[in-house]
Amino acid sequence: MKVMQLHRMHQRISVPFDYPVIFTRSLFDPRNPCLAKTVCRLAEHRRHRVFVCMDDGVYRRVPDLPRKIGRYFENHAGRLALAGPIEITSRGHHAKQGLTFVNRAIRWMADRKLDRHSFVMIIGGGSILDSVGLAASLVHRGIRVLRVPTTVTAQNDVGVGVKTGVDAFGAKNFLGSFAPPFAVFNDLNLLKTLPARERIAGIAEAFKVAMIKDRGFFAQLCRDAARLRTGKREVTERAIIRCARLHLEHIRDGGDPFESGSARPLDFGHWSAHYLEAASDYQLRHGEAVAIGISLDACIAAERRLIQSKDRNRLHNALLRSGLPIWHPLLHALDRHGNLRLRQGLQQFQEHLGGDLTLTFPGPLGRRVEIHDVSNAEILRGISLLKKKTAGGHPSDPRRHRYAVAQ
Numbered sequence: 001m002k003v004m005q006l007h008r009m010h011q012r013i014s015v016p017f018d019y020p021v022i023f024t025r026s027l028f029d030p031r032n033p034c035l036a037k038t039v040c041r042l043a044e045h046r047r048h049r050v051f052v053c054m055d056d057g058v059y060r061r062v063p064d065l066p067r068k069i070g071r072y073f074e075n076h077a078g079r080l081a082l083a084g085p086i087e088i089t090s091r092g093h094h095a096k097q098g099l100t101f102v103n104r105a106i107r108w109m110a111d112r113k114l115d116r117h118s119f120v121m122i123i124g125g126g127s128i129l130d131s132v133g134l135a136a137s138l139v140h141r142g143i144r145v146l147r148v149p150t151t152v153t154a155q156n157d158v159g160v161g162v163k164t165g166v167d168a169f170g171a172k173n174f175l176g177s178f179a180p181p182f183a184v185f186n187d188l189n190l191l192k193t194l195p196a197r198e199r200i201a202g203i204a205e206a207f208k209v210a211m212i213k214d215r216g217f218f219a220q221l222c223r224d225a226a227r228l229r230t231g232k233r234e235v236t237e238r239a240i241i242r243c244a245r246l247h248l249e250h251i252r253d254g255g256d257p258f259e260s261g262s263a264r265p266l267d268f269g270h271w272s273a274h275y276l277e278a279a280s281d282y283q284l285r286h287g288e289a290v291a292i293g294i295s296l297d298a299c300i301a302a303e304r305r306l307i308q309s310k311d312r313n314r315l316h317n318a319l320l321r322s323g324l325p326i327w328h329p330l331l332h333a334l335d336r337h338g339n340l341r342l343r344q345g346l347q348q349f350q351e352h353l354g355g356d357l358t359l360t361f362p363g364p365l366g367r368r369v370e371i372h373d374v375s376n377a378e379i380l381r382g383i384s385l386l387k388k389k390t391a392g393g394h395p396s397d398p399r400r401h402r403y404a405v406a407q
């Protein structure tokens with residue numbers, strides 16, 4: 001008998017997502033209405049249950065934060081209720097290693113009997129936003145998330161985006177979900193306790209997005225580099241806000257918010273950054289690895305005449321002046337067969353997305369192009385230029401900044 005198609009139906013649904021990203025100060029000051037108002041934005045007359053999870057690093061620096069949050073909830077008791085005690089989570093990247101921590105967070109949500117109308121508030125850096133965010137996206141197929149990012153990277157990048165994820169089987173973000181938040185609260189005062197190294201690391205994401213989307217912003221960052229390094233408040237805040245805006249615009253207008261194509265345009269420089277982060281056993285911060293990654297890709301982009309050499313140099317100099325590394329010895333590590341280990345980064349990047357290898361490069365400055373191959377020779381020439389510029393100094397060596405070439 002001939003096999004034929006009996007019925008063919010076609011289904012198309014679109015689900016709009018919208019969420020506010022609110023920049024504020026002192027989010028938990030009882031007189032600040034942002035939180036209470038926003039949580040109630042869809043149901044004014046209910047009392048909303050909120051489970052709060054807090055990054056251990058934040059808690060150590062601001063030990064009275066849970067008490068302040070408790071007071072805020074008491075002051076807004078008509079509209080908000082804490083769902084059980086506040087939990088203090090693992091610190092930094094530990095929260096993103098496999099599912100151990102995700103499971104713990106799921107258990108917390110189960111114990112509190114959270115439902116799909118409850119909220120999970122995540123206060124912390126990109127690592128716990130990613131891991132607790134993943135847990136929340138799985139429980140009851142998705143609980144509403146309120147993000148309160150507390151690092152520069154989290155406020156200008158992770159927190160405003162639509163992804164969650166944890167590392168597994170040696171691959172960055174091997175497990176994860178697309179899960180837009182209910183709301184994001186960027187409390188700029190929460191950055192005050194951030195160690196300088198973490199603050200500076202987050203600036204790399206601003207350089208990244210500026211190189212591929214906004215040359216005016218790039219020029220501004222170059223001018224501000226030294227003040228970004230010292231942590232001048234207005235300058236850092238201005239960079240965070242502009243970077244967050246560019247990320248939001250890209251997700252909204254880029255045509256592929258859930259990355260079903262082969263490109264990941266916001267991940268310029270990340271193929272090597274993700275590799276370096278893991279290969280350094282997380283000694284390199286995400287942002288530091290990104291600074292090195294975009295420096296390397298800028299070398300390749302200049303060699304291909306996608307950007308001018310002077311713009312590549314401006315990037316390198318500005319990164320160094322802002323206190324970021326552009327070189328790491330792991331860049332030229334070889335495996336036991338004598339192959340460049342860094343190429344594993346390209347392979348993992350491609351495996352993550354599927355399809356042809358597609359990398360986003362700047363070209364020209366402030367715009368982006370997609371490229372589909374990078375040769376070993378190009379990578380090696382880029383690495384050797386970066387090494388020369390920093391005299392091969394180790395990124396943790398404070399003297400490395402001396403190697404910055406005057407602009």
Ligand SMILES: NC(=O)c1ccc[n+]([C@@H]2O[C@H](COP(=O)([O-])OP(=O)(O)OC[C@H]3O[C@@H](n4cnc5c(N)ncnc54)[C@H](O)[C@@H]3O)[C@@H](O)[C@H]2O)c1
Pocket residue numbers: 055056057058061091092093096124125126127128130150151152153154157158161162163164165190191192193194195198201285286287
């Ligand atoms: N989902 C995404 O779209 C996306 C995008 C970019 C990066 N990421 C991920 O984000 C992670 C990096 O995030 P990160 O740079 O925010 O680092 P992090 O979350 O690992 O935090 C770094 C350190 O800062 C501490 N900390 C956080 N806030 C603090 C504060 N206010 N005061 C004092 N200490 C504080 C943390 O406890 C931790 O020790 C990486 O795993 C990266 O993969 C995800």
Ligand SMILES: [Zn+2]
Pocket residue numbers: 157205270286290
């Ligand atoms: Zn990043």
